[in-house]
Amino acid sequence: MEPFGDVMYANPSGSHKFAREARRAIDEARDVVASAIGCRPGEVVFTSGGTEGANSAVLGAVRRSGGRAVCTATEHHAVLHCVEHVDGVVVPVTPQGPVDPDVLRELLANTSNVSVVSVMAVNNETGAINNLELVSHAVRGRAEGAILHTDAVQAACWIDLRTVWPHVDVLTLSAHKFGGPKGMGVMVVREGVHLEPLILGGGQERDRRSGTHNVAGIVGTATALRITDETREHEVTRIRSLRDRLLSELTHNIDCAVATLPDGEGSAGTAHVCLEGLESESLLYLLDSAGVCVSAASACASGAMEPSHVLAAMGVPKARINGSLRFSFGHTTTDDDISSAIAATVAAAQRLTAVKS
Amino acid sequence: MKILVAMSGGVDSSAAALILREQGHEVVGVTMRLWGGESDTGCCSVSDVDDARRVAQQVGVDHLVFNFSDDFNEHVVEPYVASHVNGTTPNPCIECNRHLKFDRLIERGRTLGFDAVATGHHARIEMFNGQPRLARGEDAQKDQSYVVHMLAGADLNYVLFPVGNMEKSQVREEATRAGLRTASKPDSQDVCFIGSTIGRAGFLEPRLTFNSADVVDASGTKVGEVPAVELVTLGQRRGLGLGGGDKRYVVAVDVPLRRVTVGDEAQLFVNETPVGKLVWPHEGDEEFVLSQDVLVQGSAHGERSSARLTKTADGYSLVWARPTRRIAPGQTVVFYDSTDMFVLGGGIVTA
Numbered sequence: 001m002e003p004f005g006d007v008m009y010a011n012p013s014g015s016h017k018f019a020r021e022a023r024r025a026i027d028e029a030r031d032v033v034a035s036a037i038g039c040r041p042g043e044v045v046f047t048s049g050g051t052e053g054a055n056s057a058v059l060g061a062v063r064r065s066g067g068r069a070v071c072t073a074t075e076h077h078a079v080l081h082c083v084e085h086v087d088g089v090v091v092p093v094t095p096q097g098p099v100d101p102d103v104l105r106e107l108l109a110n111t112s113n114v115s116v117v118s119v120m121a122v123n124n125e126t127g128a129i130n131n132l133e134l135v136s137h138a139v140r141g142r143a144e145g146a147i148l149h150t151d152a153v154q155a156a157c158w159i160d161l162r163t164v165w166p167h168v169d170v171l172t173l174s175a176h177k178f179g180g181p182k183g184m185g186v187m188v189v190r191e192g193v194h195l196e197p198l199i200l201g202g203g204q205e206r207d208r209r210s211g212t213h214n215v216a217g218i219v220g221t222a223t224a225l226r227i228t229d230e231t232r233e234h235e236v237t238r239i240r241s242l243r244d245r246l247l248s249e250l251t252h253n254i255d256c257a258v259a260t261l262p263d264g265e266g267s268a269g270t271a272h273v274c275l276e277g278l279e280s281e282s283l284l285y286l287l288d289s290a291g292v293c294v295s296a297a298s299a300c301a302s303g304a305m306e307p308s309h310v311l312a313a314m315g316v317p318k319a320r321i322n323g324s325l326r327f328s329f330g331h332t333t334t335d336d337d338i339s340s341a342i343a344a345t346v347a348a349a350q351r352l353t354a355v356k357s
Numbered sequence: 358m359k360i361l362v363a364m365s366g367g368v369d370s371s372a373a374a375l376i377l378r379e380q381g382h383e384v385v386g387v388t389m390r391l392w393g394g395e396s397d398t399g400c401c402s403v404s405d406v407d408d409a410r411r412v413a414q415q416v417g418v419d420h421l422v423f424n425f426s427d428d429f430n431e432h433v434v435e436p437y438v439a440s441h442v443n444g445t446t447p448n449p450c451i452e453c454n455r456h457l458k459f460d461r462l463i464e465r466g467r468t469l470g471f472d473a474v475a476t477g478h479h480a481r482i483e484m485f486n487g488q489p490r491l492a493r494g495e496d497a498q499k500d501q502s503y504v505v506h507m508l509a510g511a512d513l514n515y516v517l518f519p520v521g522n523m524e525k526s527q528v529r530e531e532a533t534r535a536g537l538r539t540a541s542k543p544d545s546q547d548v549c550f551i552g553s554t555i556g557r558a559g560f561l562e563p564r565l566t567f568n569s570a571d572v573v574d575a576s577g578t579k580v581g582e583v584p585a586v587e588l589v590t591l592g593q594r595r596g597l598g599l600g601g602g603d604k605r606y607v608v609a610v611d612v613p614l615r616r617v618t619v620g621d622e623a624q625l626f627v628n629e630t631p632v633g634k635l636v637w638p639h640e641g642d643e644e645f646v647l648s649q650d651v652l653v654q655g656s657a658h659g660e661r662s663s664a665r666l667t668k669t670a671d672g673y674s675l676v677w678a679r680p681t682r683r684i685a686p687g688q689t690v691v692f693y694d695s696t697d698m699f700v701l702g703g704g705i706v707t708a
Contacts, residue, residue, distance in 0.1 A: 281423050285469050302406040304390035304424035355468045 012213050013204065022215045029222035036229040037171065038162030039188050045205045046218050049185040050153040052198070053172025054078035056187055056209070057149035058116055060195030062086045067115030067146075070108065072099045073313035074128070077298065079118045079151055080309070089114075095315050096262055097128025101138040108142035116147045121155035121164055121171075125297060125310040125326055126260050127270030129159070136167035147193055153177050157228055157330070158236055158267040169193045173225075175217070179331070180224035184217040231331070239329045240268035242338045246327060247271050249342045254349045258320060260311070271327040274311070274320035278352045281305060283325060286348035292341050295326050358472040359383040360517065363462055364413060364420070366405030369477030371412040371539040372528045373519040377475060378416050385471070386413040386420040391429035391457060392550040412537050423465065425457055432456035434550060438564045441587040444612035445687030448504075449548055450657075455507045463512055475517040478505050479525070482513055483699075488639050489513040491700040493693075496524045503654055506691040506703040509638045558588055570615040572597050574605075575624075586615050591685040592625055626680040632666075632673050632690055635704040642702050651692040651701055655684040661697055672707065 010018030012026050026046075034041040047053050058069050059082050069088030071079050074097065083090065091107050093099050099119060108114060119135045122128070132150055139148045149170040152161060156178040165171055170193065175184035189195060189208060201210030244264065250273050251257045260272040275283060280296035284305075287294055297308035311321045327341060362374045364386040378384045388409040406422060413420035433452045440447040458476060466474040479494030480502040491508055494500040508516060520528050532540035547553065551560045561567075570586035571579045581598035583589055589597075593607040597619060606625055609618040637643050647668070652661040653675060663678035675690065684690065684706045691703040 281421075282465065282468055285421065302388070302390050302403050303410070303422040304406075304426070305422075306424070351470075352468060 012215055013202065022213070025215055025219050026213055029218045032222040032226050033186055036161060036225045037186075037188055038165050039171075040191060042206070043188050043191055045187040045189060045208045046213065046221070047172075047185040047187050047209055048183055048214075050076070050151065050172055050174030050177070051078040051185075052209075053174075053185050053187040054118070054149075054151055055082055056195055056198050057147070057170045057172060058082035058088075058118055059086065060198060061116035061147045061149070062088075063196035064194055065115045065145075067113040068111055069116045069118070070104075070111065070114055070143075070146075071118040072104075072120065072130070074099075074123050074126075074310040075118060075120050076124050076151055076153070079120070079149075083118065093128075093313050096265070097123060097126050097260075097314055098130045099135065101131070101134040104135060105138040105142050108139065108146075111143075114143040114146045116149055117143060118149040118151065120151040120153075121159060122152070122267045122270075123310060124154045125270075125308055125324075126272045126314070127154070127266035127268075128261055129265070129267055132164055132167040147195075154267065154269070156225065157232065158239075158269045160232065161229075170195070175221040175224060178224050178228040180221040181217050184214065184221045186221065186225075235331055236268045239333065242333060242335065243268055243271045243327075243329060246338050246342060247273065250345055253342070253346045256323070256349070256353070260314075260316065260324070269329045271329070273325050273327075274316065275323035275325065275349055275352075276317075276320045277356070278323040278349060280322060280324055282352055283323070283345070283348050286351065287325075287341075287344050290340075290344035290347070292344045294341070295328070296324050297321075297326075359470065360385070360473045360475050361462070361466040361469070361471040362386050362418075362475045363458060363477070364388050364409040365477070365545075366408035366412075366539065366542075367477060367545060368532050368537075368539045368542050369479070369520050369525075369528055370409070371416075371477070371537050372523075372531045373475050373477040373517075374413065374418060375416050375531060375535050375537065376519040377517070378418055384416075384418040386410075386416075386418050387462070387465075388420070388422050389457060389462065390422055390424045390426055391453065392434070393426040393430065394550065408539050408542070412539055415535065415537055423462075425461055428461055429453065429457055429550075437548075438561060440687050441561055442565055442612065443687075444587075444610050446590050446685035447687045448657075448689050449550075451504050451507070451689050454505050459505075459508060459512060459516070463515060466515070473515055473517050475519055476505075477520055478518050479521055480505050480518050481521040482508075482516065482518060485699055490638060492698050494518070494521045498658075499525045500658075502700055503657055503689070503691050506689070506700045507636045509636060513638065558585065561587065568612075568615050570617050572599065572617045572619055575618065575620055580605075580619065583617055586610065586612050586617060589617050591683060625683050627683050628677055628680055630664075630675045630677070630681075630684060630690070631669070631707045632675055632704040633707040635673060635702060637702045638700060646692055646701050650678060650695070652695065652697050654691045654693065655688060655706075661693065666692070673704070 010022045012022035030041045030044045033044045062069050069083045069086050071083045072091050072093055074093050091104050117139050119130050147169045150168045152171050153174040156173050169190045171188040173186040176182040197208055199210045204210050247259050251259055256276040257273050296305050307321050360377050360382045364370045374386050388406050410420045433449050437447050437449045463474050478501045479496055479499040481492040482489050483492050491502055493502045567585035569584050572581035574580050589610050591607055605619040608620040608624040646666050650663050650665050653664045654661050662681045664675040667674050667676050686706050686708055688706050692701040
């Protein structure tokens with residue numbers, strides 16, 4: 001992506017030689033992305049990230065055709081806040097994390113004029129996976145004409161997107177979650193599905209998202225997605241065994257540690273545990289000091305950790321929610337990293353437990 | 358030393374972090390998120406956290422945010438609301454210091470292996486008769502020993518007040534010298550969780566039921582009416598619907614009976630004030646205070662009056678050396694030694 005940030009700074013919408021070169025880079029990137037998702041190149045819209053994609057899907061659908069927006073209670077705030085903003089309906093989830101398609105079906109049967117249903121592919125905190133094929137049956141059967149959007153931001157690294165795309169109308173990605181640049185994203189909009197654009201202007205991206213293309217960002221996004229797609233199968237196997245080892249050792253060595261998802265379930269890239277009775281903020285500080293970078297829930301504007309709405313929606317008790325820890329894995333994660341993380345977490349838990357008693 | 362510095366985003370705590378860092382300590386800054394609701398004053402807004410974080414970056418220390426909003430709500434906001442229902446006048450800043458800045462933060466600091474916790478309060482801790490004892494800050498105008506009087510025992514060895522021996526002007530000079538963005542930030546004044554536009558009544562309205570009350574004179578004759586007895590404070594003169602005439606003050610507030618009694622200023626002076634919930638910095642302080650007159654301060658920057666603490670049938674009472682203006686129930690009294698320098702203890706007015 002380097003030359004496009006430096007030498008080739010031409011606007012791809014121009015009509016001269018340099019513009020054509022930039023344009024070609026974008027067109028090639030669009031082909032690469034389409035191939036990794038299994039969609040048509042014309043269905044790919046480049047955005048500024050997952051949040052823009054989610055906003056475009058939910059608000060774009062409601063602004064286009066009115067009606068209600070529906071989403072699950074564990075969606076990322078990029079979806080949840082949009083649905084709440086337009087006075088939408090929030091569907092509860094199961095204690096295991098995913099939405100129950102029958103509950104969704106029932107809710108849709110009792111809600112008139114639904115214009116968009118948003119169900120995430122993989123939860124960003126717990127790694128819980130929704131079965132979008134079953135979700136899609138529920139939506140098709142009960143909410144004729146509703147757009148099914150999936151926030152697939154956390155899925156790109158761990159699930160073949162070609163298995164997700166056939167079931168939905170709109171799929172959104174965030175580039176930095178698969179090794180691409182921050183501030184970039186992809187929104188795939190099925191041919192024939194119409195969303196009111198959030199950003200008006202020069203009509204780029206077929207009027208679906210105006211604004212001069214971030215050529216370097218688009219090229220970087222496509223390259224990262226291609227590599228992710230090519231290496232996914234191998235990485236999922238490798239990371240899953242690391243994830244399972246981490247979870248098993250944490251729950252065996254720390255009395256108060258409870259795995260949030262049932263054994264072996266969830267995306268390979270996330271290990272979520274709750275250290276019941278301990279405080280995430282203290283755990284995070286001690287782990288950070290030991291060189292282990294993990295997170296708890298999402299942070300508010302001040303940077304303070306907010307109690308997780310995801311765990312609350314799953315019915316996890318408060319004493320567990322307050323001690324939640326989320327370990328995220330990536331292509332750089334090694335077996336040694338996991339050993340360090342286990343040792344540091346066990347030590348931190350021992351320290352905090354000792355202080356308490 | 359490894360020191361956890363509470364950084365509110367104000368100039369005093371900014372300077373505290375700067376000074377400790379320049380002394381060569383290993384410093385970590387922390388901003389406590391206390392109030393979860395909306396407010397445009399005080400120390401919990403996002404822009405104040407931004408200021409604290411930026412100052413930490415400039416000073417060269419890590420910055421954390423601890424979310425203590427549940428504890429703040431339980432120990433500060435809810436009691437604040439409840440006290441209006443009970444007809445007492447609370448001091449939320451003192452309860453925040455007691456439960457959040459000290460209890461909770463000191464616990465965190467110890468848990469995480471810090472050698473000390475520091476804040477930007479204008480107070481000092483000095484050795485006195487072999488014990489660490491809280492003393493007034495160098496800047497008499499800014500002294501905050503009153504609001505941190507509850508520090509006791511081992512905590513006095515654990516807490517640091519790096520700006521306590523400085524004048525406020527020096528604090529600002531230090532911050533200016535280091536180019537900190539908080540150098541000329543105004544001091545916070547009001548209750549931090551109450552926005553200046555909604556005020557106390559606007560904050561309380563959705564949280565409790567206001568009841569109108571008759572305003573009566575000493576003989577019980579109705580002389581006026583107030584829309585919310587919960588908002589009336591002892592000693593209040595305005596907003597009683599009395600019209601003109603002689604100056605009259607609130608001399609009694611009875612929330613359950615919905616009655617406010619007014620009288621002349623002389624009725625606000627008392628010889629004795631019952632107190633409770635006493636706190637003592639060190640073992641033996643209670644006996645010491647009971648044995649001699651002490652100087653008593655009854656508000657954040659109030660006058661000191663001489664009094665003797667005495668045991669009564671059902672608690673304690675301050676017997677004033679000369680008649681003293683009443684302090685509203687719920688307010689805090691702090692006892693200082695005869696030189697008006699060292700904190701000997703404190704408590705809360707009960708009636």
